[in-house]
Amino acid sequence: MTSFKSMLAAATALGLSLAAAPALAQNTSADDNEQIVVTGQAAIGDYGLDLTTRDLSARPGDDFERYASGAWIDRTDIPADRASTGSFVDLGERSQEQVRDLVTAQSAAQTKYGMLYRTFLDEAAVERAGVAPLMQDIARVRAIGDKTEFARFMGSTYDKFGTTLFGGGPYADTGNPEMNVLWFGQSGLGLPERDYYFNPQFAKQRAAYQDYIERTFRAIGVANPAVSAQEVLAFETYVAQLSWPIADRRDIGKINNPMSSAQLAAYAPGIDWNAYFQGAGIPPQDRIIVNENTAIKALAELYASTDLDTLKLWEQFHVAHQASPYLNKRMVDSRFAFTSTLSGVSEQQPRWKRAITNVNTSLGELVGEAYVAEYFPAVAKTRMEELVRNLKLAMADRIRGNDWMGAATKDAALEKLEKMQVMVGNPDEFRNFDGLQVSPTSLYDNVRNATKFNADYAMSDLGKPVDKKKWVMNPQTVNAYNGGLENKMVFPAGILQPPFFDPYADPAVNYGAIGVVIGHEISHGFDDQGRKIDANGAVRDWWTPQDSARFEKEAKVFGDQYAKYEAVPGAFVNPELTMGENIADLAGVLVAYDAYHKSLGGKEAPVIDGLTGDQRFFLAYAQVWRSKAREDDLRSQVTTDPHSPERFRTIGPLRNVDAWYAAFDVKPGDKNYIPPEQRARIW
CATH class of the missing domain: 3.40.390.10 (Collagenase (Catalytic Domain))
Structure with missing residues (x-):
């Protein structure tokens, strides 16, 4: 998502x-x-x-x-x-x-958060389901027939498991901060930052990432999982090469590049932008704050030159990667074997904490x-x-x-x-x-319902006055x-x-x-x-x-x-x-x-x-x-x-x-x- x-x-x-x-x-x-x-x-x-x-x-x-x-x-x-x-x-x-005490209290038994907590703790039910729930989402990716349809799917990942080369959401307009407009920027990486794809100090993490992609492909039945994993990592390495360094991405002077939908399509050809924004449910916009503008242009060109099968492999992996914390132990452990190399931890957190x-x-x-x-x-x-x-x-x-x-x-x-x-x-x-x-x-x-509910809630601010009373952090x-x-x-x-x-x-x-x-x-x-x-x-x-x-x-x-x-x-x-x-x-x-x-x-x-x-x-x-x-x-x-x-x-x-x-x-x-x-x- x-x-x-x-x-x-x-x-x-x-x-x-x-x-x-x-x-x-x-x-x-x-x-x-x-x-x-x-x-x-x-x-x-x-x-x-x-x-x-x-x-x-x-x-x-x-x-x-x-x-x-x-x-x-x-x-x-x-x-x-x-x-x-x-x-x-x-x-x-x-x-x-403190939150656990709240959600496990007898009075919370019929609350939404009480039920959500219990379904996470019900390991037996999760094991019985296996990867079957995930395979329904994987099937949707595999059914994509052309790049226009794929662009539409990328746009739709704002509210579901999956990834995209671009992404964004509503935020205050840099010129008129009383109104929300679309902020839009680069995306598409599975490792934490572009340096992870090139810097020798992250060789261990790159190797663990490729192994994880391969294990994921085996779990969801992708042919030639080792070769397919190499293909996905190679594609993301190209994405990383075209992406902006993180220090540039915090410079408001560099990321403030207003465009209309039509101007964005003319500036960054190579993708069907109408299909992309249709997938996100976003009508044509008079003003979009385009962040990493040159990266978006280059990523659109990369999209145009990349074959559909590679894009579908990349998308299948990310759907599975994002869904894996809510699947069976095999998928959870496989994900942890990779993510533990990023942080150095040796044990998975207890299930109640997750x-x-x-x-x-x-x-x-x-x-x-x-x-x-x-x-x-x-x-x-x-x-x-x-x-x-x-x-x-x-x-x-x-x-x-x-x-x-x-x-x-x-x-x-x-x-x-x-x-x-x-x-x-x-x-x-x-x-x-x-x-x-x-x-x-x-x-x-x-999890799937909550993801869509929260994403739709956030996207509903687009084109509306800024509500400064809303928070982006929880009280806890x-x-x-x-x-x-x-x-x-x-x-x-x-x-x-x-x-x-x-x-x-x-x-x-x-x-x-x-x-x-x-x-x-x-x-x-x-x-x-x-x-x-x-x-x-x-x-x-x-x-x-x-x-x-x-x-x-x-x-x-x-x-x-x-x-x-x-x-x-x-x-x-x-x-x-x-x-x-x-x-x-x-x-x-x-x-x-x-x-x-x-x-x-x-x-x-x-x-x-x-x-x-x-x-x-x-x-x-x-x-x-x-x-x-x-x-x-x-x-x-x-x-x-x-x-x-x-x-x-x-x-x-x-x-x-x-x-x-x-x-x-x-x-x-x-x-x-x-x-x-x-x-x-x-x-």
């Missing part, structure tokens, strides 16, 4: 959004910030920090990760079914357990409504909204005090900040799932996001738990943990891509040339630091890919630190356990990012993920924060010391 999220990845890294923000036109003082008073017992330790994780033999300026979390690193093993472990993963596990993942994917907001009622107390929402307000005020002050930004640009930035909407915990309105049919007996039918998700052209930021209930947030924790801890996450999402509106989007969400350059030049200069200083970070031997952080997230991490620390000090109302923070308020702030930040990961997972991350590995998210920003140096007496000669004049001064 073609993922809408993959097509919107670039857009969601560009902005923020939610409810009305306070006026920010005037200077603020400490009196404008409400101090968050601790009135209950923190869930971790006495005040929110776990001091047992530290390694006090490490000097903070040499290895701050070890100083903050070294004891935890030493005593923690990565579970066999995980690619990594750490604060995010651990809280994700807790969220899964079942919960499926529930969250298929019925996320439905179970999310129950999740919020059970696990998100009103006090958490109130305290979180206070934190957000203080972070926005601190960001406004930082914009005003910025010495490289001109007055006109500052005014535009403050307008954008004022209009940022903020959503905390859950959407104002939950989705209605009444039209979705859930079978009490067939897992395959349930342990994450947060910036809404790009919607100019909003969203903080689901799932992440608003310890160690990220505790309404009864020490303010220094909350500001150092969730406060930095809030600052991170705010600052996405002003990172290397967000700065290209104005207060209303339109893509335009609202910076003066002088401001842009100064920003780029400081960003290069910052990027050069990250380019030297080696995640595993031979695999370095890509500063072009990670620049937006790295800038957001740095700004998040700076803005959260300012907001924390404003919250003190001019008073000194108490010293607790021998730690100053600043020290607790930075320790909380480091403990949020503590992590251990497998080598294959880290190689994948630096190749595919716009976020730097966690240990570099810990130290990368702090090396440019003066207050960190003062808090821990970091001096010249320490390994992570940077002279003041060489530190990045972006925000």
